[in-house]
Amino acid sequence: MKKFLKIIAIIVSLLGLHSCSNDLEMATVTKPEDGVFKLMSSADNVTLEKENADSQTAITFHWDKSWYGIDTPTNFTVQIDSIGGDFSEPVVSELIDNEKSYTHAELNYIALKFELDPDVEGQLKVRLKANLKYGVMPVYSDTKVISVTPFSTLNLKYAMPGALYIQGDAVATNWSYPIPDEQTMVQIDDHRFGLILNLVGGKNFAFITSSSGWSDPAYVAPDSTVPAEGGEFIPSGSNTTPAWGxxxxxxxxxxxxxxIIIDFVEGTYSVEPEPSIMAVPDELYIIGDATPLGWSTGPSQKFTKVDDFTFAITIALTEGKYDFISALTWSDPAYKAKTGSEPLMGGNFIESGSNTVPAWGGSDITAPAPGTYTITVNFKSGTYVLSL
Known part of the structure; x- marks a missing residue:
């Protein structure tokens, strides 16, 4: 009996040693320093192509899986950000494998999200985050910079010109040159130009790309049946069909x-009455319950003046409404959406005050989904545009 109990004691002792051995093995799981592991890629410079963009692989990132000293399940997250970003709002891909591929379409979407210009080489930065189960021991790779040339996703009906002017006997120049600044249209976004100006009733006008003479092509109505409030336009030049049509x-x-707004995606223009040509304020602020300061404002919500007619600000918006004002307290006039149905990512605005017609007209602007936006406000075209 004593011999049997001794054998049992030896077995228990051995089991205890085995348990200690497991504990020792677990203790060898160590967290590496950030930046120790390298993120590798199949290319450092990628020109993205529109053809077969959904099926062609543009770039593949890969890495060593043994980050923690032993073979243990590890979660990985590829993080992509703008070259000036801090990875606080990256585009992420979560996986457990040791590589991640992006198609031309996927990488193009990311490049445009971070405001890289189509057909222009820009840069993005990429890093890898690793962690054990339940987010334990997070650690980051080195940061890799890649050069990317995205393609435009716009289906332009006509090529977007670099500049656009209004000429004709309906405007002040009456077909003469040079064309003054008052007839120089504002580029609103990547497919539209706009301008608020005085028109002489019952006359004619056209859009041209030169301030010193008639351009080839110009942009005109296809025929005389197009209504005065707008419709389709066509290029008209020596290489169009018909030539100079x-x-x-x-x-x-x-x-x-x-x-007047002209849209090169739709191939249309519009002419709508406006209360007046707006004076440009010295300063501009954003106010509203969609902003961090609510229906008060402060220096943190002041726009930067970009040029004589344009203001811009980058700000976090939540659900709600907002307006523009020209002082730290509510201004007269303020600037509101022209209608209550302006698109969430930008639209038309008007002066709204005690002396406007109607007095305090317009509508509070509706914010899009919560996020950080750059808002550009242009007083020459009476438009505002939001971009992520």
Whole structure:
């Protein structure tokens, strides 16, 4: 009996040693220093192509899986950010394998999200995050910079010109040159130009790309049946079919102030009455319950003046409304959406005050989904545009 108990004691002792051995093995799991592991890629410079963009692989990232000293399940997250970002709001891909591929379409979406210009080489930075189960022991690789040339996802009906002017007997120049700044259109975004100006009723105008003479091509109405409030336009030049086709647009019957928008995706233009040509304030602020300061404002919500007509700010927005004002307290006039149905990512705005017609007209602007946006406000075209 004593011999049997001794054998049992030896077995228990051996089991205890085995348990200690497991504990010792677990203790060898160590967290490496950030930047020790290298993120590798199949390329450092990628020109993205639109053809077969959803099926072609643009770049593959790969890495060593043994980050923690032993073979243990590890979660990986590829993080991509703008070259000036701090990885606080990256595009992420979570996986457990040791490589991640992106198609041309996927990488193009990321490049455009971080505002790289189409057909221009730009840069993104990439890093890898690793952690054990439940987010334990997070650690980061080195940061890798890649050069990316994205393609435009716009289906432009006509190529977007670099500059655009209005000419005709409906405007002040009356077909003469040079064209003044008052007839120089503002590029609103990547497919539209706009301008608020005075038109003489019952006359004609066209869009041209030169301030010193008629351009080849110019942009005109396809025929005289296009309404005065707008419609389709066509390029007209020596290489169009037919050559120098079309006719100048007609202005509305009544002389007055109008906003003209021309859209190179749709191939259309519009002419809408405006209360007046807006004076540009010295300063501009954003205010509203969609902003961090609510319906008060402060220096942190002041726009930067970009040029004589344009202001811009980058700010976090939540669900709610906002307006623009020209002082730290509510201003007269303030600047509101022209209608209550302006698109969430930008639209038309008007002056709204005690002396406007109607007094305090317009609508509070509706914010898009919560996020950080750059808002660009242009007083020459009476438009605002949001971009992530």
């Amino acid at each position: 079309g006719t100048p647009m007609r202005s509305p019957a009544d002389s007055g102030t109008y906003k």
